[in-house]
Amino acid sequence: MLETLTFWGLSGLAILASALVIGQRNPMYSVMMLIASFGALAGLYIQLDAPFVAVAQIIIYAGAIMVLFLFVVMLLNAPQEDAAEWDRTHPLRQPGIMRFGGMLAVLLVLQLTWALLRVNGIDVPVGAEGDSEALGSVRTLGRILFTEYVFAFEATSILILVAMVGAVLLARREGDR
């Protein structure tokens, strides 16, 4: 009973906060809402008996990445989003581009539905199969990450490295070589 209540409370909070991230105009509040959404997700991970993932979510997303977001928003110092977004002549508001965006959104919904329909055993509680103690342990997680999913892991790190190099390249001034 309590578990169900917490689940609905946390998921409701996550959805509401995520909707508010794009639903209101002040970028500072958007950042705060995103942090709240991450917090709710961390709560859901704890419910799934994955405390390590929950804590990692808080440390990496809420603790580090969102601080950088705040940093950028503060540097831009824009209390309201730029009015040009609502301008009909804005390049992103051309009909062709908007149709393309709509198509992408439909595609995403289709993909998500397909992925969710393919999941087996969604009604089996986590930890019911196998050793629930080992499932939540950092040791098991690390071993799986570096054996079974090592390619995905390394590919992601290279992707992030490329993004970092790109950011440095873009931020570099013309003069210094």
Added chain:
Amino acid sequence: MELRFLVQLGIIGFTFFMLINASALLVLAERKIMGFMQQRYGPYLVGPHGLLQPLADILKLLMKEELRPKGADKWLFTLAPILSVTAAFAAFATVPWGAETTFFGLLDEPVSLGAADINVGVLVIFAITSMGVYGIVLAGWSSNSKYSLMGGLRASAQMISYELSYATALAAVILLAGSLSLREVVDSQAGSWFGFLPQWYVFLQPIGFIIYMIAGVAETNRAPFDFPEAEQELVAGYNTEYSSVRFALFPQAEYINMTTMSAVATDLYLGGWHGPFLPPEYGWIWFLIKIGAILFAYIWVRWTLPRYRYDQLMQFGWKWLFPAAVINLIVTAALVLYFNA
């Protein structure tokens, strides 16, 4: 069951109460030690030897008028100090401060001294302390003042930079102990080498301990790394526009963060409640002594070292402290692998 639950609740309440006391006592200790170092008495008038000074300070702050600048963001301006102090209190939740005890036979099964005991305790502390930066950053932004904004910006850059070294130093100890639970880390430090040298990780991780302490000072925004406040350049930094209770919450958060930082250092490096002479039930006395020594060092450093320059802080953090922490971690990992194989 009932009694055990009540006892556990009592321990949580006691921890909370002691944290509030710690912040009040630290204000007094700071002023007294500063006075001693500057060859004067410090607060002396309120109570015997000025011992009641913290109470007077708190009363004074409560009586002040609460001001809010006209252009400030109403919600975030109110939220910032609350966030700060909540994160500070919550971070202590998984810090154990004494051995398991039955309270002299009152309970059938021993209960652990500390608000909560979970298996990823170290990471939880780290996660919650990393949330503390929001209080400062939001305070800086929402005040709508250039000094506050500068303070907030500095806080976010500084805390992100030093969090890395801090976490890397912690990771080396976790490798040695083989557990993320603080209680298990402490218990793996029981006993002694050659009969006299206590098995504390500070002897295995001297560089890690120094990195932890330096990064800890930067994380709690204390001098010589107090750039978010930097009174000579930024008036008072992120809390310039605050007054009354809202202002009081910021120093309180800072002092509680200091206490947490010292408690974690005690648990990770100094053997927690393990020490000679005292029976295990009185281990918390050792814990208090060790925390007190580290806190004294904190205050000592603040009143003897001048503030760095901001670019020096960044250079030091990224070019020296972080590489040193990474090398320390790699060497520790290699040695653990070698001796365990």
